Amino acid sequence: MIRLLTVLAIALLVSAQSRGACEGRFPDPVADVCWSCMFPLRISGVVVYEGGQLDRHASNRRICTCGWPPTLHVPVEFWEPVRLVEVTRTPFCLPILDGLQLTPGIDAREPGSRTGSAGHDGTVAFAFYQVHWYINPILHWLGVLLDFDCIERAGLDLAYVSELDPTWEDDELAALISPEVLLTGSLQGLAACAADCVATTASGWSQNELWWCAGCVGELFPLSGNVAGHISGRQSSALLASRLAMRMHRLGATVYTHGNRARCQAGWRDLKLHKDAYKMSMILPQAQSRRNGRCCEPLGTSPELWASGSEWPVTGEDFAYVLFRKRSCCVGITR
Numbered sequence: 001m002i003r004l005l006t007v008l009a010i011a012l013l014v015s016a017q018s019r020g021a022c023e024g025r026f027p028d029p030v031a032d033v034c035w036s037c038m039f040p041l042r043i044s045g046v047v048v049y050e051g052g053q054l055d056r057h058a059s060n061r062r063i064c065t066c067g068w069p070p071t072l073h074v075p076v077e078f079w080e081p082v083r084l085v086e087v088t089r090t091p092f093c094l095p096i097l098d099g100l101q102l103t104p105g106i107d108a109r110e111p112g113s114r115t116g117s118a119g120h121d122g123t124v125a126f127a128f129y130q131v132h133w134y135i136n137p138i139l140h141w142l143g144v145l146l147d148f149d150c151i152e153r154a155g156l157d158l159a160y161v162s163e164l165d166p167t168w169e170d171d172e173l174a175a176l177i178s179p180e181v182l183l184t185g186s187l188q189g190l191a192a193c194a195a196d197c198v199a200t201t202a203s204g205w206s207q208n209e210l211w212w213c214a215g216c217v218g219e220l221f222p223l224s225g226n227v228a229g230h231i232s233g234r235q236s237s238a239l240l241a242s243r244l245a246m247r248m249h250r251l252g253a254t255v256y257t258h259g260n261r262a263r264c265q266a267g268w269r270d271l272k273l274h275k276d277a278y279k280m281s282m283i284l285p286q287a288q289s290r291r292n293g294r295c296c297e298p299l300g301t302s303p304e305l306w307a308s309g310s311e312w313p314v315t316g317e318d319f320a321y322v323l324f325r326k327r328s329c330c331v332g333i334t335r
Contacts (some may be wrong), residue, residue: 062193080326085241125231217300256274
């Protein structure tokens with residue numbers, strides 16, 4: 001009995017230490033990335049390859065002009081993998097860098113306790129995660145399409161760390177950059193988000209008109225790491241990935257690259273999240289498997305449908321997503 005209790009005590013101690021440890025791995029940039037998410041590819045308004053993927057902002061333009069005096073170009077449209085979002089339970093943990101644990105000597109909020117669960121004891125489930133935003137133009141740093149002008153050219157870079165941002169931990173501070181939460185947090189606003197989930201399920205896309213909603217994963221506001229109504233790590237991480245994208249656009253730290261405004265320039269800015277400008281694909285804790293021929297989904301679709309089985313205790317509770325951004329550009333006919 002003493003030996004059994006000793007073994008159990010050691011097992012519990014190791015388990016407790018493991019839950020607080022930084023877990024992760026280096027994703028395979030070739031095998032783990034959902035490359036088919038780049039499609040459909042349109043050239044001069046013609047679908048060259050559809051690949052069974054969802055698309056928005058499609059244009060039928062045959063030619064486009066840029067500069068002055070104007071020169072003729074060929075319009076090209078596709079979905080470019082440019083950003084990566086990490087959602088982690090452990091402060092300063094970088095799961096995609098093989099579980100690298102940073103120790104900057106700065107206190108950061110630990111993951112919030114989760115109380116109750118939906119449909120059990122009647123209490124509202126709650127969760128808190130830290131997030132990281134990577135500039136991740138995979139096509140460039142892999143050396144793909146070197147002579148193609150319509151890709152972002154940069155290296156892998158950690159651009160945002162929520163542990164250093166006090167507004168990510170506090171809903172009231174987050175309202176400083178999203179004051180509209182005072183209006184959208186009403187019962188009518190929440191009811192509209194239910195309608196957005198219905199529309200997302202029917203069309204595959206969350207509605208931009210309901211800009212405070214995130215489809216079937218929750219509400220975009222507040223722009224913090226607090227998730228009320230936590231269902232699973234999959235759901236909460238997908239919601240926080242959308243919130244982080246909204247936050248980066250709200251702060252002017254990233255641009256949109258779709259539509260006529262982006263054809264002849266690097267991109268354009270807006271304070272709101274255009275949810276149909278992005279598609280996302282899970283890369284951790286495991287690469288997203290194909291469903292209906294797709295391995296990526298627009299923002300707001302329920303991960304309970306496309307990522308079931310992609311969460312497990314200890315080593316499978318941190319998440320990372322590749323964000324594909326719609327790219328519309330004009331390629332010069334002559335150099």
